[in-house]
Amino acid sequence: MEDVQVVAMxxxxxxxxxxxxxxxIVQTYNRxxxxxCYRFAGSANxxxxxxxxxxxxxxxxLTSYDSSxxxxxxxxxTITRNLLVDHFRKTKQDRITDSLDATxxxxxxxxxxxxxxxxxxxxxxxxxxxxxxxxTVHAALARLSPELxxxxxxxxxxxxxxxxxxxxxxxxxxxxxxxxNRGRAELARLLQRTYRQVM
Amino acid sequence: xxxxxxxxxxxHEFDGLLSDALDGVLTGLQLxxxxxxxxxxxxxxxxxxxxxxxxxxxxxxxxxxPPVSLVNNILASTTGVDTQRLRVNVSAPQPRxxxxxxxxxxxxGAMQPIWRTVRQPRxxxxxxxxxxxxxxxxxxxxVKPADLRQVSLRPAAIRHTYYNTQARVVRYYENxxxxxxxxxxVRELKRNVTPTEPRSGEAAxxxxxxxxxxxxxxxxKQERNYSQTDSRIILASAPMGPSxxxxxxxxxxxxxRFV
Ligand SMILES: [Zn+2]
Numbered sequence: 321m322e323d324v325q326v327v328a329m330x331x332x333x334x335x336x337x338x339x340x341x342x343x344x345i346v347q348t349y350n351r352x353x354x355x356x357c358y359r360f361a362g363s364a365n366x367x368x369x370x371x372x373x374x375x376x377x378x379x380x381x382l383t384s385y386d387s388s389x390x391x392x393x394x395x396x397x398t399i400t401r402n403l404l405v406d407h408f409r410k411t412k413q414d415r416i417t418d419s420l421d422a423t424x425x426x427x428x429x430x431x432x433x434x435x436x437x438x439x440x441x442x443x444x445x446x447x448x449x450x451x452x453x454x455x456t457v458h459a460a461l462a463r464l465s466p467e468l469x470x471x472x473x474x475x476x477x478x479x480x481x482x483x484x485x486x487x488x489x490x491x492x493x494x495x496x497x498x499x500x501n502r503g504r505a506e507l508a509r510l511l512q513r514t515y516r517q518v519m
Numbered sequence: 520x521x522x523x524x525x526x527x528x529x530x531h532e533f534d535g536l537l538s539d540a541l542d543g544v545l546t547g548l549q550l551x552x553x554x555x556x557x558x559x560x561x562x563x564x565x566x567x568x569x570x571x572x573x574x575x576x577x578x579x580x581x582x583x584x585p586p587v588s589l590v591n592n593i594l595a596s597t598t599g600v601d602t603q604r605l606r607v608n609v610s611a612p613q614p615r616x617x618x619x620x621x622x623x624x625x626x627x628g629a630m631q632p633i634w635r636t637v638r639q640p641r642x643x644x645x646x647x648x649x650x651x652x653x654x655x656x657x658x659x660x661x662v663k664p665a666d667l668r669q670v671s672l673r674p675a676a677i678r679h680t681y682y683n684t685q686a687r688v689v690r691y692y693e694n695x696x697x698x699x700x701x702x703x704x705v706r707e708l709k710r711n712v713t714p715t716e717p718r719s720g721e722a723a724x725x726x727x728x729x730x731x732x733x734x735x736x737x738x739x740k741q742e743r744n745y746s747q748t749d750s751r752i753i754l755a756s757a758p759m760g761p762s763x764x765x766x767x768x769x770x771x772x773x774x775x776r777f778v
């Protein structure tokens with residue numbers, strides 16, 4: 321996933337006060353972190369704030385990164401995940417779900433989920449359709465419990481392997497696999513229910 | 520889940536192989552047994568269909584673009600350097616500057632940390648309170664805030680007004696510490712009345728107060744879960760090694776896009 325030597329060098333330069341090295345780290349990882357935060361927290365605003373918090377945290381603790389203990393991306397993702405846990409505890413689940421409903425239908429005509437899906441038969445434009453499906457799945461993801469949500473985000477959206485996910489979540493690989501399966505199944509059930517309402 | 524044997528495979532064994540099967544890493548006899556169990560088990564068959572469907576739904580979630588200002592805001596909130604502004608400044612032609620302007624620039628540079636501190640919400644609050652008490656004090660002494668605005672800002676005039684006011688305040692309050700406080704507030708007030716630098720492109724601090732952020736370093740092997748009750752008392756000043764704090768973090772304020 322990353323060249324250990326290159327990243328270790330980058331981190332060393334950064335710790336030594338090389339601003340260009342830090343900018344390179346920010347450039348390399350901001351997209352991944354932003355996407356994890358966005359899919360987990362649900363809203364773009366929260367994702368932006370959280371991503372900044374992650375980098376502030378990284379910047380302060382960069383000296384504690386030990387390349388012999390694991391990949392930099394795992395370390396970065398662990399910081400991200402820990403901040404997401406804090407964020408989740410601060411903002412209660414129902415608040416996240418509410419804001420998600422608002423975000424999912426950020427089109428001018430805010431509609432409930434089921435109506436959005438009904439709409440899909442009308443516009444033939446495949447791109448619009450896939451975007452709407454994406455929004456629906458994004459909204460369903462927010463309804464998963466945080467443990468299942470983070471597991472499927474790391475596996476299915478970020479392509480981490482089970483061992484890396486186990487490191488980030490600090491649970492055994494078996495638990496990781498089980499959470500991923502339950503998360504996927506729960507998501508399918510939520511979406512099937514939504515579709516059935518429409519039909 | 521009912522744990523019965525179907526085609527030589529138990530349901531809990533099936534559960535363990537589910538991810539591998541979907542990843543396509545299951546082969547040979549194990550794959551055959553797995554597939555046979557899917558076909559015959561009334562619990563695992565539908566479960567497999569759901570897990571597979573869920574995974575396919577997630578494929579519809581493509582990566583989203585972060586806001587264009589994100590990198591810049593991150594750099595501003597970590598190194599304190601707004602690279603975009605820096606670039607603009609570098610490319611701008613340098614006009615000839617006299618010693619007065621240079622002195623002003625120096626002064627504004629020196630005031631920068633103070634000004635940054637003052638803009639933080641908690642300081643803004645105490646500054647607001649100080650301003651309030653100052654205006655109360657001044658009105659008690661017969662100085663209207665409106666008059667204050669008319670006050671001449673020539674150095675000599677400021678000194679005159681300032682010492683006059685101070686003399687009266689000293690007479691009114693005998694608490695030396697309070698006088699010192701008012702003195703410094705007056706100084707800040709004068710500074711703020713004459714901003715030395717236009718701050719158009721600068722993002723304002725966002726409302727969030729991250730004081731209760733209790734995030735620990737990842738290497739501290741402490742389990743984190745979502746249901747844990749908030750009984751922790753550790754605040755933002757959670758101890759980090761002295762070397763960790765060496766990096767000059769300017770501010771923990773996060774910036775929002777302002778375009
Ligand atoms: Zn079974």
